[in-house]
Amino acid sequence: MRIGYGVGAICTATFSTVPGLLLLFYMTNVLAVPAWIAGVVVFLPKLWDMFINPWVGQRSDRTVSRFGARRPWMLLGAFTLPVTFALTFAGPPLTGMSAAVYVAACYFLTATAYAFYEVPYKAMPAEMTDDYHERSSLLQWRMAFVGLGILLSGGVAPLIAGTDVTGYRTMGLVIGAVLLLSMLASFFGTARAPMIAQAEAEPSIAAQFAAARSNRTFMVLLGLSCAQMFSAGIMLAGSPYFATYTLGDPSATTTLFLGIVGPLLITMPPWIWLSKRYDKRGAMMLASALFMVGTVAMVFSGLLGPVYAHVCVLLVGIGYAGFQMLQFSMLSDVIVHDALVTGKRRAGVFTGLWTAAETVVFAFGALVLGWLLGATGFVESNPSTPVAQPESATTAVLYGTTLLPALLMGVSILLVTRYTLTAEKLAEAGAAGPQVG
Secondary structure: OHHHHHOOHHHHHHHHHHHHHHHHHHHHHOOOOOHHHHHHHHHHHHHOHHHHHHHHHHHHHHOOOOOOOOHHHHHHHHHHHHHHHHHHOOOOOOOHHHHHHHHHHHHHHHHHHHHHHHHHHHHOHHHHOOOHHHHHHHHHHHHHHHHHHHHHHHHHHHHHHOOOHHHHHHHHHHHHHHHHHHHHHHHHHOOOOOOOOOOOOOOOHHHHHHHHHOOHHHHHHHHHHHHHHHHHHHHHHHHHHHHHHHOOOOOHHHHHHHHHHOHHHHOHHHHHHHHHHOHHHHHHHHHHHHHHHHHHHHHHHHHHOHHHHHHHHHHHHHHHHHHHHHHHHHHHHHHHHHHHHHOOOOHHHHHHHHHHHHHHHHHHHHHHHHHHHHHOOOOOOOOOOOOOOOHHHHHHHHHHOOHHHHHHHHHHHHHHOOOOOOHHHHHHHHHHOOOOO
């Protein structure tokens, strides 16, 4: 069950990684799209997530089938996401604004297809077990596959893509195949997963937002997660620029990225231990602090060289591994706590809104970076006509990919102090039963 569920995270990790890492750079440095427009293209389709994700959550809550409530939607995502993803990087003979319109349309369809899979997938852990620490163990497997997916996609995709349209087209096809295999493996691997209760659907999208707003713990967790994903989104989108213009080595994109995601594969057991020893809130604070310290230290990479930069990135990666695992574990806790207090099962409601907010703020990171580069004079180009960037743009790359993410991570640490759900409080809620009235 754990492996069958966890393997599906290769899809979520790959889809979150490759566009976040390469899409902005692909448009500005291959399709000659101005940086500020490229940022808008990456961001706008994600606004659609604010509508489609809650809708999918609502519909999956109501679904009754021989495959269960969630798995039919996961299968729909498996049939649509690989195709739309490959089309996004198909590289038609377009540049500038026409290329931007094409990519925006394809990415809009890709965001829709991803919602079909991701929302029900994230809702499943809260329905598979009601044990506080078992959810962390279940999600440990998920995060192991997240690490594997990010490691493979983040390391291999840039190598396949290279610097020309043909490479990006091939990359789209290869990654599309990876997405398909992961989603199908998860669909079949969860066929016998236990389901402790069927979720209850809210009657409307407005009711879903009202349900979320009424849950203070969920709103705090959502806020700190958004700050973290905003930070990670900026850093991920900025990695190719940091490698190219700060370290002077475009190929360092791959090694920098491996430094960020490599710890996902080896630090999960220590983070699980820390979450039990100091509760999840304490572990989350430590993970966020490590990420913030690493990003601040990266400011000196231009002076101290690439080896120093990679050491800093490794510290960032350890923190990233921790808060990635803890986010989803804490979300499952909030869903279970809500069910204990209200007597309702609303996993789809919370995961739909969560996934929408997460994807929007992650893409917002690329938008902000694109605007920052555009405002500081970054010059778009294509492989046949490389250009020298003004000092203002290279300075923006350095500080935009280091200090700005650090600032946002500091905001998340402040919000962690307001998160109060612990194992003891969850047990107390279970003993008290639903609160009526």
